[in-house]
Amino acid sequence: DIVLTQTPLSSPVTLGQPASISCRSSQSLLNGDDGNTYLSWLQKRPGQPPRLLLYRISNRFSGVPDRFSGSGAGTDFTLKISRLEPEDVGVYYCMQFTQYPWTFGQGTKVEIK
Amino acid sequence: EVQVVESGGGLIQPGGSLKLSCAVSGFTVNNNFMAWVRQVPGQGLEWVSDIRGDGSPYYAASVRGRFTISRDNSQNTLYLHMNSLRDDDTAIYYCAASLLAVGGYDCWGQGSLVIVSS
Numbered sequence: 742d743i744v745l746t747q748t749p750l751s752s753p754v755t756l757g758q759p760a761s762i763s764c765r766s767s768q769s770l771l772n773g774d775d776g777n778t779y780l781s782w783l784q785k786r787p788g789q790p791p792r793l794l795l796y797r798i799s800n801r802f803s804g805v806p807d808r809f810s811g812s813g814a815g816t817d818f819t820l821k822i823s824r825l826e827p828e829d830v831g832v833y834y835c836m837q838f839t840q841y842p843w844t845f846g847q848g849t850k851v852e853i854k
Numbered sequence: 855e856v857q858v859v860e861s862g863g864g865l866i867q868p869g870g871s872l873k874l875s876c877a878v879s880g881f882t883v884n885n886n887f888m889a890w891v892r893q894v895p896g897q898g899l900e901w902v903s904d905i906r907g908d909g910s911p912y913y914a915a916s917v918r919g920r921f922t923i924s925r926d927n928s929q930n931t932l933y934l935h936m937n938s939l940r941d942d943d944t945a946i947y948y949c950a951a952s953l954l955a956v957g958g959y960d961c962w963g964q965g966s967l968v969i970v971s972s
Binding site for chain 2: 777779781783785790791792793795796797800802803834836838841842843844845846847848
């Protein structure tokens with residue numbers, strides 16, 4: 742199984758300041774059949790279902806603010822929040838869709854410092 | 855409006871069976887990649903199972919042989935049949951869909967809590 746390792750596991754951030762989360766995969770997430778890299782990022786707020794933020798590394802899903810951005814390739818990926826807003830508090834997960842079984846990172850808790 | 859609503863959760867004894875339902879509106883279950891994802895309270899997300907548009911099911915190793923994913927196109931509903939339930943199956947079960955088919959679950963239900971306990 743592909744293991745996704747997120748760092749840090751907790752990230753206290755001052756409002757208005759940037760936040761960055763790393764997701765490292767145990768093997769390349771490049772799909773050899775179609776050339777796409779199926780790494781997505783989800784946000785999980787307390788009491789709410791997960792919400793898709795980014796797909797295929799860096800594509801923002803509908804309605805996602807542009808302060809969220811994604812980058813990376815192969816085995817190393819990063820989610821960045823350019824300026825933390827109060828509604829961004831929650832747990833962020835990376836997830837891979839390149840190889841079954843689909844797997845998630847452990848989650849990174851973003852909170853206000 | 856696109857919507858998925860789970861039901862069927864509850865308290866069940868170890869070894870018992872339960873069927874979760876996911877009623878869908880705004881799209882059809884048979885044309886989309888549908889899934890179940892669970893979260894043990896206080897822990898991370900775990901992919902459980904999904905079913906592709908062609909009906910092919912896939913399962914996590916932890917539930918294979920015990921859980922069955924299915925869909926009823928006439929009811930536009932996704933199901934998760936859970937047998938031989940164990941304590942560690944206790945979780946919130948989310949129904950999810952990949953409507954854009956871009957490699958991500960872009961539509962999620964509110965979840966249904968399953969508690970396996972004697």
